[in-house]
Amino acid sequence: MVRISSNYMVQRYQKDLNALDYTKTKLMEQGDGSKLHRPSDNSVDYSRYLRYDVNEGENNRYQESVKAGISWMASTQTALSGMEDIQKTFKAKTIQGANDDKDEKGGDWPAIAREMKAGIEQIISLGNTQLGDRYIFSGQADLRQPFAMSSEADLKQRGVSKTLDDRQSAFFSNASDKDSADFLHQMLSLNGDDGNTYYLNTLTGKVYTKEFVQEGYKDMIAKGYKTEAEANAAGETTFVGNVPAAIKGSTFIKDNFKNTGEVTTAGSGWSAAVNGTTxxxxxxxxxxxxxxxxxxxxxxxxxxxxxxxxxxxxxxTGMDIFGRDLFDDKNSGNDPSGTAMVNNMLTVYAKTKACDAHWLSSDGVTLADVANQVTLQAHTETGARSGLYTDMKDILTNHQENITRDITNVSGTDVAELATKMMQQQTIMSMSLSMGARILPLSLVDYLR
Structure with missing residues (x-):
């Protein structure tokens, strides 16, 4: 009986001693600052910790995404700002050319043309801006250089459009619709075998004389007609003929022009008879x-x-910064070219080089102004988006602080409390060992000593 009691006491003591050692070991684990190392430590807190950890990972990814987005848009804004400055100068030079009444040799035409060309080349260079190895205006194909200009030794034949000003577009209201290019109201310019210039409304097929579109419509307004439709309804004649193939929904533009405005082979051979004139x-x-x-x-x-x-x-993309025009809007049937305004600027340059002050005055200034408006709109949108991302960056930073605090609360160790518990466990362990040495029965080894 004495032996059984003695053995039981020893086993019970060893069990308690092991429990003390286990508790001490668990406390020592928290020396790394975390009280959760496995689900069994605290299943409820561990579940919360996992949820907070997932939130932290998502928040970190969003922060990286926002940071990359802000960097991308900063580069975009810098490039667009440079383009706008050049376009403003380009418009000023266009106005200067339109007001230059000197002849080709005596005026400032060559100098104006050179400055225009240099500005266009700089715009193309800005359009090829890179962030790292990615071109910022190439869309998702950002490893390809987006913009390239053909050689001056290989000039192309590009169609000429008639760009209506605000008063003209109000009168010829059916020359554009919701599928037309933003900011632009255009007709297609035609040369007659009688030596005159005509304009074709590509949505209705109507053909007008240059004189009527430039000045004659004002007589209709003076008679009280606000639009061409009102004038026609009253029996007034505004057009000289029709091109039946050129109506809304047709592929007239696509069949005769590339989306850049370059004339196709079919377009080179196209002709039509209008009121006895080819x-x-x-x-x-x-x-x-x-x-x-x-x-x-x-x-x-x-x-x-x-x-x-x-x-x-x-x-x-190219379409955002250079818009669309008559040759690549939705009515044309062509895909967006991504270069509409810069090609229009090259048309202005070509007309300046040819000393065509009249065209610069009637069309060139409007085209130069619209080119700037399109780029300005893209810049404004990018600036607003960048501001949104900057605000979101602050929100995500605050959210990160909240998540970190939640993780600390649920998994962090209270260092002061841990130190106190460690001292308590060490004291209890020392006392247990001391008491055990006194009360446990002596073993054969003790007698042998």
């Missing part, structure tokens, strides 16, 4: 800029929830 497309020999990127956007998501392409995209 008309052909007016063209200008100029360089052409082409776009090799795509029109897709890069999304850098900044928060949880459904994706918002209108709010999460950070890039601008």
């Amino acid at each position: 008309v052909r497309f007016s063209t200008v020999r100029q360089q052409i800029v082409t776009y090799s990127g795509d029109m897709r956007y890069i999304s850098m998501v900044k928060q949880n929830g459904s994706t918002e392409p209108s709010a999460d995209t950070v890039n601008k």
Whole structure:
């Protein structure tokens, strides 16, 4: 009986001693600052910790995405700002050319043309801006250089459009619609075999004389007609004929012009009879800029929830910064060229080089102004988006602080409390060993000593 009691006491003592050692070991684990090392430590807190850890990972990814987006848009804004400055100078030079009444040799035409060309080349260079090894205006095809200009030794035949000013576009209201290019109201210029210039409304097929579009419509307004439709309804004659193939929904533009405005083989041979006059497309020999990127956007998501392409995209494509015109709008049937405005600027340059002050006055100034408006719109949108991302960066930073605090609260060790418990356990362990040495029965080894 004595032996059984003694053995039981020893086993019980060893069990308690092991429990003390286990508790001490668990406390020592918390020396790394975390009280959770396995689910069994505290299943409820560990579940919370895992949830907070997932939130932290997502938040870190969003922060990296926002940081990359801000960097991308900063580069975009810098490039667009440079383009705007050049376009403003380009417009000023266009106005200067339009007001220059001197002849080709005596005026400032050569100097104006050289400055225009240098500005266009700089715009193309800015359009090829890179962030690292990625071209910022190439869409998702950002490893390809987006813009390239043809050689001056290989000039192309590009169609000439008639760009309506505000008063003209109000009167010829059916010359454009919701599928036309933003900011532009255009007709197609035609040369007649009678030596006169005509303008074709590519949505209705109506052909007008140059004189009527430039000045004659004002007589209709003086009679009280606000639009061409009102004048026609009252029996007034405004057009001289029709081109039946050129109506909305047709492929007239696509069949005769590339999306850059360059005349196709079919367009080179096109002609039509209008009121006894044979008309052909007016063209200008100029360089052409082409776009090799795509029109897709890069999304850098900044928060949880459904994706918002209108709010999460950070890039601008060629179509965004250079718009569309008569040759590549939705009515044309052509895909967006991504170079509409810069090719229009090259048309202005070609007309300046040819000393065509009248065209610069009637069309060139408007085209130069619209080119700047399109780029300004892209710049404004990018600036607003950049501000949104900057605000989101602050929100995510605050969210990160909250997540860190939650993780600390649920898994962090209270150092002062841990130190106190460690001292308590060490004291209890020492006392247990001391008491055990006194009360445990002696073993054979003790007798042998």
